[in-house]
Amino acid sequence: MNEKELVKDLLGELHPGKPRTEGPLTLVPLFGARAAKDYFLAEEAFGFGLLKIEEVGGGQVPNVTLDNRSELPVLVLDGEHLEGARQNRITNVTVIVAPNAKTVLPVSCVEQGRWHLQD
Numbered sequence: 063m064n065e066k067e068l069v070k071d072l073l074g075e076l077h078p079g080k081p082r083t084e085g086p087l088t089l090v091p092l093f094g095a096r097a098a099k100d101y102f103l104a105e106e107a108f109g110f111g112l113l114k115i116e117e118v119g120g121g122q123v124p125n126v127t128l129d130n131r132s133e134l135p136v137l138v139l140d141g142e143h144l145e146g147a148r149q150n151r152i153t154n155v156t157v158i159v160a161p162n163a164k165t166v167l168p169v170s171c172v173e174q175g176r177w178h179l180q181d
Contacts, residue, residue, distance in 0.1 A: 101158070104138040112136070113159070115146045123171050126151060130159040144169065 079091035107113035112132035118125045126147055130136045136159040144151050151169035159165045 101135045101137055102132060104136055104142055104144075107132060107136045115144050116164075117147050118166060121148050123149070123151075124168060125166050126169050127164050127166050128157075128159050129164045130161060133161050135159065135161055138167065143172070 076092045076094055079093055081088050081090045083089075102110070102112065104113060107130065110132075112130065113136050114129040114131065116127040116129060118127055126144065128136075128138065138153055138157050138159060140153055140156040142153045144153065150172050152172055154168040154170055157165060157167060
């Protein structure tokens, strides 16, 4: 199953719930026609040793590779802090990493100068 099929399968048929407003913010809950399949959040997968972060090539600051070594998809949220590799980074997008697959993820640096410390 490729990533597009996985997302479509996870989302299923969505329908909006009753909007809730507080001040200038309105939230509209989304409900699926069926229960969502199992998946890991990135923090859980890292904790279980099922998700590994790797440098792309010799290291590219704006990208990392995430290696999902589990049988379940892993949900990685935009803004998530990734520790490891040559530099800690935050994710720039929300992605679902397919089971037993690697995905290149756009990220932003959060540790100015760390690369120079390890050279």
